[in-house]
Amino acid sequence: MSVPTFVLAVRLRFVSAVLAAAGMILVLLMVGALFPAVGGSIGKLDLPKGVAELLGGADYSSLTGWFRSEIGAVYGPLVIGATAITAAAGSTAGEEEEGILGLVLAHPLERSQLVLAKAAAVAVGVLIVAAGTWIGLVAGVAVAGGGIALADLTALSVHLAFFGFMVGALALALAAGTGRKTVAISVASAYAILGFLVNGFAPLVGGIEWLKYLSPFYYYESNDPIANGIDGADLAVLLAAALVLTAVAAILIRRRDLRG
Amino acid sequence: MSSEIAISTHGLTKDFGGGNGLFDLDLEIEAGEVFGFLGPNGAGKSTTMRLLLDLIGPTRGSANLLGLDSRADSLAVRRRVGFLPGDFQLYPKLTGEEVLDYLADLRGGVDAAVRDALADRFRAELDRPIAELSTGNRQKVGLIQAFMHEPELLILDEPIAGLDPLVQQSFHSLLREVTDAGRTVFLSSHTLSEVERVADRVAILRSGRLMVVDSLSNLRSIAVQRLEVGFAGDVPATAAIEALPGVREARRHGSHMDVSFAGSADPLVKALAAYDVSSLRSHEDDLEEIFLSYYRGGEER
Numbered sequence: 321m322s323v324p325t326f327v328l329a330v331r332l333r334f335v336s337a338v339l340a341a342a343g344m345i346l347v348l349l350m351v352g353a354l355f356p357a358v359g360g361s362i363g364k365l366d367l368p369k370g371v372a373e374l375l376g377g378a379d380y381s382s383l384t385g386w387f388r389s390e391i392g393a394v395y396g397p398l399v400i401g402a403t404a405i406t407a408a409a410g411s412t413a414g415e416e417e418e419g420i421l422g423l424v425l426a427h428p429l430e431r432s433q434l435v436l437a438k439a440a441a442v443a444v445g446v447l448i449v450a451a452g453t454w455i456g457l458v459a460g461v462a463v464a465g466g467g468i469a470l471a472d473l474t475a476l477s478v479h480l481a482f483f484g485f486m487v488g489a490l491a492l493a494l495a496a497g498t499g500r501k502t503v504a505i506s507v508a509s510a511y512a513i514l515g516f517l518v519n520g521f522a523p524l525v526g527g528i529e530w531l532k533y534l535s536p537f538y539y540y541e542s543n544d545p546i547a548n549g550i551d552g553a554d555l556a557v558l559l560a561a562a563l564v565l566t567a568v569a570a571i572l573i574r575r576r577d578l579r580g
Numbered sequence: 581m582s583s584e585i586a587i588s589t590h591g592l593t594k595d596f597g598g599g600n601g602l603f604d605l606d607l608e609i610e611a612g613e614v615f616g617f618l619g620p621n622g623a624g625k626s627t628t629m630r631l632l633l634d635l636i637g638p639t640r641g642s643a644n645l646l647g648l649d650s651r652a653d654s655l656a657v658r659r660r661v662g663f664l665p666g667d668f669q670l671y672p673k674l675t676g677e678e679v680l681d682y683l684a685d686l687r688g689g690v691d692a693a694v695r696d697a698l699a700d701r702f703r704a705e706l707d708r709p710i711a712e713l714s715t716g717n718r719q720k721v722g723l724i725q726a727f728m729h730e731p732e733l734l735i736l737d738e739p740i741a742g743l744d745p746l747v748q749q750s751f752h753s754l755l756r757e758v759t760d761a762g763r764t765v766f767l768s769s770h771t772l773s774e775v776e777r778v779a780d781r782v783a784i785l786r787s788g789r790l791m792v793v794d795s796l797s798n799l800r801s802i803a804v805q806r807l808e809v810g811f812a813g814d815v816p817a818t819a820a821i822e823a824l825p826g827v828r829e830a831r832r833h834g835s836h837m838d839v840s841f842a843g844s845a846d847p848l849v850k851a852l853a854a855y856d857v858s859s860l861r862s863h864e865d866d867l868e869e870i871f872l873s874y875y876r877g878g879e880e881r
């Protein structure tokens with residue numbers, strides 16, 4: 321890994337990652353503050369099973385259900401996923417298309433070392449947002465009156481981070497393989513959204529239930545980390561996928577013609 | 581030293597399809613020379629340089645830099661070469677200083693004294709964000725990074741683009757110092773006039789194919805030059821001017837005459853001396869004309 325490239329890449333995205341983390345904290349504080357007034361009165365929504373599944377159960381009557389639905393199911397993965405995907409695609413294919421990498425890679429630096437440095441920087445960005453999520457969860461739960469174990473809040477944040485590693489690494493592989501930022505962003509986002517839908521609906525349809533195993537959401541939330549804590553096997557799958565995709569990125573960029 | 585080869589290419593080809601790219605380039609550039617690489621837009625100059633830096637791979641053929649293969653030994657090549665891309669960007673939010681810090685780090689550090697001297701020489705604005713710099717000032721940052729590690733070989737794609745005449749001058753003096761030290765410069769340009777003061781030899785590329793490689797003095801003696809002469813009184817007859825040795829064509833427009841000639845300007849100047857010449861303007865050499873005249877010259881000999 322190229323250390324100067326890693327340091328620079330972290331620096332260039334540091335402010336936006338911190339802002340995303342701060343936004344996360346604010347939103348979670350609001351979500352926590354709203355629970356006493358709103359959560360109890362909504363109770364458990366009577367939704368079709370697939371839709372309820374997508375919303376993290378849509379059980380707003382308990383604090384755990386409230387946070388699971390408000391943050392865990394959609395908002396958390398959305399922010400983390402967007403952070404990871406844009407950073408991964410922007411710092412590789414984005415810089416390539418802008419004409420920055422044509423100069424950087426004329427220096428004595430292996431392309432794969434560049435990609436690994438960018439991957440590590442994406443991971444740092446993801447960790448910053450996940451840390452913001454953790455702080456926000458702890459604060460939001462306190463504001464709501466408490467009642468969720470710290471370990472479970474940590475578990476949700478950790479699962480979220482690993483989800484970010486995986487989709488970020490997918491965007492990285494696409495960006496490194498094609499050199500096209502929009503391709504990387506749109507394909508990785510489409511995969512995440514499809515994964516979200518598949519994870520909610522596939523289990524309801526006989527014969528395609530297995531599709532859920534292809535979804536990152538399955539490993540992120542099916543074992544319900546905010547209620548059941550960390551699931552080592554799920555995290556291992558997400559991490560393995562992230563590492564394999566990062567290795568693929570480092571290999572794909574090696575012999576390809578640089579664009580721009 | 582002068583017999584050493586800094587760059588050689590062997591059938592180097594990059595076929596982009598549709599007749600675009602670079603085809604069967606055989607070129608040898610000697611250590612210690614300034615070699616000008618000329619050609620119109622789309623001729624393949626940038627493609628050649630990007631192939632040398634292994635930013636793109638050849639369709640076929642090979643290139644050797646400083647005794648190293650451009651593909652297999654690319655890392656070693658890049659350690660010893662300074663490159664200015666033709667169309668580059670830098671991190672817009674960083675200052676010139678910060679960009680140079682990063683690029684120097686990629687080389688494991690450079691001599692700060694050399695880098696500062698370059699910055700002084702070009703009067704570069706290194707404390708401002710790249711996004712705020714004018715084209716020329718951005719180009720200076722590009723030049724500094726290419727020279728700051730004192731590479732044995734410099735590959736510069738249109739280095740003069742965007743530089744004002746004063747900075748061009750300091751660039752030219754820098755090139756002389758570099759070659760005096762036995763280092764090699766391979767630079768591209770659209771026009772002969774941009775390289776004629778610095779280049780020892782010149783190659784002309786057109787549509788991806790090498791047309792001419794020659795010493796600058798040879799090329800100069802063959803190239804057609806155009807002169808626009810203004811007369812205060814009588815204007816000479818075009819037929820009389822065209823009869824002078826070396827003159828290819830003379831055209832009159834009122835009190836002005838456009839004369840194109842090859843070789844020595846002496847007969848023309850002597851003939852004009854008999855008239856009241858109010859103005860003289862020489863025109864940019866057209867590359868197309870240069871190699872056409874090159875071939876015409878070849879046939880006549």
Ligand SMILES: Nc1ncnc2c1ncn2[C@@H]1O[C@H](COP(=O)(O)OP(=O)(O)OP(=O)(O)O)[C@@H](O)[C@H]1O
Nearest residue numbers: 596600601619620621622623624625626627628666
């Ligand atoms: N990535 C690419 N894909 C397809 N065609 C390309 C690509 N890069 C360059 N070309 C084509 O190859 C030819 C040579 O381009 P190149 O950039 O080398 O020209 P150049 O001599 O540097 O021109 P200029 O003076 O305008 O910079 C052009 O026809 C160009 O359109």
Ligand SMILES: [Mg+2]
Nearest residue numbers: 625626627666
């Ligand atoms: Mg070019």
